[in-house]
Amino acid sequence: MRIRQTGFSLIEIAVVLVILGLLIGSVLKGQELMTGARVRYLIRQQDDLKIAYFAFFDRYRALPGDYAGAVGVIPDLSTAACNGGVGNGNGRIETAGNENTLVWEHLSKAGFLNTKYTCAATISPSTTPINPYGEALEIVFDANYAGAAVSPRHNLKTGAMIPSNLLYEIDWKTDDGNPVNGSFRAVPPAADCYDATAGAWLFKTPGSNCTAASVF
Secondary structure: OOOOOOOOOHHHHHHHHHHHHHHHHHHHHHHHHHHHHHHHHHHHHHHHHHHHHHHHHHHHOOOOOOOOOOEOOEOOOOOOOOHHHOOOOOOOOOOHHHHHHHHHHHHHHOOOOOOOOOOOOOOOOOOOOEOOOOOEOEEEEEOOOOOOOOOOEEEEEOOOOEOHHHHHHHHHHHOOOOOOOOOEEEOOOOOOOEEOOOOEEOOOOOOOOEOEEEEO
């Protein structure tokens, strides 16, 4: 009398394990590719906006958003909510007068950005570039970036909601890998994003709501 087999054979179990291993490997590889694509996008976004900023200054000898003579020089300015489309000309892109939002209208309507923006009191995708996580970028003159005894400088903020492991990758690819030194720095607070004492991004257990700044 033959005994009927009711379980799986070792070969069948081995095949299942191999398939599971391949599936897990594919998922991990996909996540790695997605992370790499987001890092490249964020780097390109920062580079493009910095190029636009410096090209604007080279043409007009004034800062976008702060340019007091913008009306009549830059076409189609329609910014009643932003001091009539001009800055105060003091050489600083400030939050006063919404200069830190007007900067995007100046850059776009002067032809340095492909997307057109119109300044308004409320930040939205029509007024400000956004990062892949839907958060607004900002060029502003302030000291809101990490480091010892920092002083106010112009800087381009990445926008929030970026995982700290992505900012770690960006810092290593474009600067010195240190969130409190160099030209690419963390923006405080967010204790789960970087360790200020060690000068290190937290990338093994990354924080999910982090911001950085490219300091000019």
